[in-house]
Amino acid sequence: MKRSRQEPFTDKIYRFRGIILVISIPLLLISFVLFLMPRVPDGGDAVLSADGDLIGHRKAVPDRRASHGSKSYAVIFDAGSSGSRVHVYCFDENLDLLPIGKELELFKQVKKSLSSFASDPQEAANSLSSLLGEAENVVPPALRHQTPVKVGATAGLRQLEGNTADRILQAVRDFLDEKSSFKFKSDWVTVLDGTQEGAFQWVTINYLLGKLGKKYSNTVGVVDLGGGSVQMAYAISEKDAAKAPKTADGEDSYVKELFLKGTRYYLYVHSYLHYGLLAARAEILKEGEGHGNPCILSGYHEAYNYGGSKYDASAMDSGADFIKCRRAAVKALKVNDSTCTHMKCTFGGVWNGGGGDGQKSLFVASFFFDRAAEAGFIDPKEPVAKVKPSDFKDAAKRACESSLKDAKGTYPNVEPGNLPYICMDLVYQYTLLIDGFGLDPWQEITLVKKLKYGNSLVEAAWPLGSAIEVASSL
Template sequence: MAWQATAGLRLLKGDSSETILEAVRDLFKNESSLEYKAEWVTVLEGSQEAAYLWVAINYLLGTAGKKYSETVGTIDLGGGSVEMTYAVSKEIAAKASKISTGQGKYVQDKYLKGTKYHLYAYSYLNYGLLAARAEVLKVSRNYSHPCILYGYHGYYTYNGVVYRALALPSGSNMKKCRAFVLKALKINAPCKHKNCTFNGVWNGGSGAGQKNLYVASFFYDIASEVGIIEPNVPSQIVRPVDFKNAAKLACRTKYKDIKSVFPKIDERDMPVICLDLVYEYSLLVNGFGLNPFQKITLVNEIEYKNSFIGTAWPLGAAIDAVSSHT
């Protein structure tokens, strides 16, 4: 069984990543009875990380093996990166941008249940929620910030760097926060392709494989904290505008009152909840180009898996199926 780390290790500086991997290898070698090879302990490439949720969700939905237009696309918002993945047509794949991504090709051929897919899979490093908080706070250059709730004066630490999180005297402001978020997303970065998402990244050409989107991880977590969805439901249909509406409420609330407005909020998220909601809305609408009223499915990967009573979780087999034909 492979042990593969995600974006958090790709973001570490110097030899920190390799030091951690070596410690894990030593653990398997000296203290585990599991079958083990040193090369099985690695860091996932961005395109691999992007593909795995797509594979798992389509297996569970029963769309794996069907034509590409019947599959669903996925967006996975982690801590260090966010991944967009969906199947495209043969025609779009043939016209895929050949500009280097640092992750290999934008579109790769994958085989799943005997079917060949042209899969657009891209991992945006530094744009996971925890990393994005740092990127947005950087825009203020350590001065007061319109995304921080009124009454909060503290710090935010990410990847060993400490950022000042200081509210404006007038408190958080959704419109001003949006301006900071869009700057951090680099919406207006030069686009060398026909169409881009953000930070100059090709958008994959869109198409039928992107019409139904399953959205996971921090999108689900934050939505459950602020009441967009009920906690622990396997999945629920929402719209990007639901994050905007929650942001309006969050951004006009004082830090001392936020727990009474959102009783289920995690204490660690309280000072930055305006930022988080504005970021998630902006990422979906301005970054990935979704209509604010487009229906998307928020999915809790663990609860979603458990809802399939009598169905084995196929992720391991799915990964093997994809990896062996890459």
């Protein structure tokens, strides 16, 4: 049988050249486009940028961390109006917290704030010395040179006049440059603006609760009551974000767009300067009725010092009065301010964010927790407590009925300097929640000091959000 002649391979290519061209040209074009596209690291999480506005991706396994056992540290100083605190965190390559000894963070504090050294910037810087030593003791020597140290000053420094804050910050920069063994950059010592503080706090609490990466409606809102300012932050819908009022030049916008763990969030955040607990005392004392202040416990006749000014803090002859104190607190908050030009405001003419699912679960931190514990309606040994705003009202009524002498026995955990103001503080906190932020008196809220992460408790404070940002950039 005669065998047929097999067609050479080159002849087959030539005979089907038209079909090959039709197929190969689109494939080449697609390959070229894919080659030019920017790559996003696999498994990376997006994180908050240093200015609190922009978000970038971090590598899933950064090479520099891998060479040191996949560990990195971050040291964050919180220079608040009521004292300075240092937080040290340790992260693995996935930005999960690792233990430092038996805890998931080092937390130490001193009671003197940077702003209390307004006349002596060098002494302000030196006040951080013991905290720096504590931080250096827990970071391995081989990792200190690559461990970032940041200082975030908050409302206390924001309120200093002239160039006092700048002089203090420069003294702190010089101190760290000379004394610290950590990685240091001059712009890592700064005064946080209120929206940064609020955004970092929101990131911290939702990170610890495992909420990041979920829908905005599954996240929790945050109210953080510091000494000089109070922040509210919660995630809102894209539709509500588009309705956000424009702010005046130089003012922070109401909405920050964040991209965290693959999810885009529109974060309503606003900081109210002068309405932290210690600053609010000054605002309320201004509203006194001329013959003593209705928020001061009977038996007290001194001056209140805040922000370089003195305010008369004398009690009325009849003692504190809950109703009159409430009236003074509402007036200080400017609840009925006619400057509100939006659909709905909180106080002082500020847009309230529109509400929604991101605010339905509210975590309330800092001085709210402290005063509730000192007033005795939550257990100070428990890091989280479920309460209602009305609990602050009930506690305030009891406190306002006390004299200074009786209060010493009733409130043994209140520091002597705060005791005359226990009625005022509780009245203000209730007024802030109800009249300021518009909460229902019987709405359940969560007071939080620390949150459980794994088998440990972590301080629920903004420095963790800042540490997540800086650790992700290493």
